[in-house]
Amino acid sequence: MRLSMAISVTVVVAICSLSPAQEVGQAGKGAHVARSVYFNDFTEAAGAEWSNRNLSVTPSGKDRFLGQFAKTKVSLTLKKLPAHKFVRISFDLYVIGSWDGYHAKWGPDPWMITVTGGPVLMETSFSYDNAVGLQAFPDDLRQGAYPAQTGAASLNKLGFLWNGKRADSVYKFSFTFPHTADAVGFDFSATGNIVDVDDESWGLDNVKVEVLGGPVPAGPKQFQQLWEQLGGKDPMEAHRAKWRFVAAGKPAAAFLRKHLSDKTRPVDQKELARLIAQLGDDNWRKRDAASEALIRMGRPIQPIIQNVARETASQEVRIRANDILKSLTTVNITPVKLRRYRAEQAISLIEGRFEQPGTRPVKRAG
Ligand SMILES: [Ca+2]
Ligand SMILES: [Ca+2]
Secondary structure (H helix, E strand, O other): OOOEOOOOHHHHHHHHOOOHHHOOOOOOOOOOOEEEEEEEOOOOOOOOOEOOOOEEEOOOOOOEEEEEEOOOEEEEEEOOOOOOOEEEEEEEEEEEEOOEOOOOOOOOOEEEEEEOOOOEEEEEEOEOOOOOOOEOOOOOOOOOOEOOOOOOOEEOOOOOEEOOEEOEEEEEEEEEEEOOEOOEEEEEEEOOOOOOOOOEEEEEEEEEEEEEOOOOOOOHHHHHHHHHHHOOOOHHHHHHHHHHHHHHOHHHHHHHHHHOOOOOOOOOHHHHHHHHHHOOOOOHHHHHHHHHHHHHHOHHHHHHHHHHHHHOOOHHHHHHHHHHHHHHOOOOOOHHHHHHHHHHHHHHHHHOOOOOOOOOEOOOOO
8 A cells, every 4th residue: 555645445434334423533432443544655655744755675575665764853744633532653663784772882772752742652772683782672761671673573574784694673563642633743763872874774664643532442351461461571562561551541540550559649740840840940949949859750750851851942951851861760670660660651651741732632523
């Protein structure tokens, strides 16, 4: 299938077969049925919705994809979405060349996806070889350390060489999260010690965006099973469990909060906004007090503070936000701590603000 901003034919058929109450944007049973609003396999072109339209071809299979990119940010922006409550983005990430994971000298090699103007969906790192070090994926950066290429859907199939050896992996992602505004953007980026396209690069293929009229429901039995997986031995299973919780919305946040051994209080959004503003106060004592209070709010505020660090125009606020992040993100790799971290991230993603500044939820007719 090629580039399609409109709804694909197959999906139109699927929607036509639904009763009016089941259409996207309507509450009730079946509201979570996904409606495709964007798909691109880059067979033809990357459209104006992409900030960078560079295409490459895989040496094996001659498959066209968006890339190759090194240390850069690439954005996808979609407007005029139908009314919805959740958005799902799915894509293949090509990790090409000598990615160095946590390596002290050649790394870290982080890769991230962020909702434009909203929280980070995933910030992780990849390694192509255990000889250079472990990688953070399937967990977030600083939260996990796993053998090279853990969780990859395929290895060395794209035909890219590095130093004479095949060196590529494909990771398949699907993230479903609460979102209501009529526009959505995604920023994909590699940072850290990524050198250049010849050394270590990435690309995207089969990018699909869907909207859903409600959370993907899950019953108590399924929540219990996901909870076991969230603290289980298989980090990929835990990764998928975390995102399944996020897709389930508020009931999942309530379940997770109940199951965290000491009750996590919900983040007071007003207090959070007040303290962030206070980071730029004229009085240094007030700035210090705000930093300390924010650190005490703990890891649930991490995605918001990451956003502040990126977006602020004030050098003082940026330095303070980065210092807070350092305090919030010490490496955290015991199973109990990992489960806590994943659960807190899921709660934060469910309850966090995803709307771009200046955009408002679409008013639904009827
Ligand atoms: Ca392709
Ligand atoms: Ca590197």
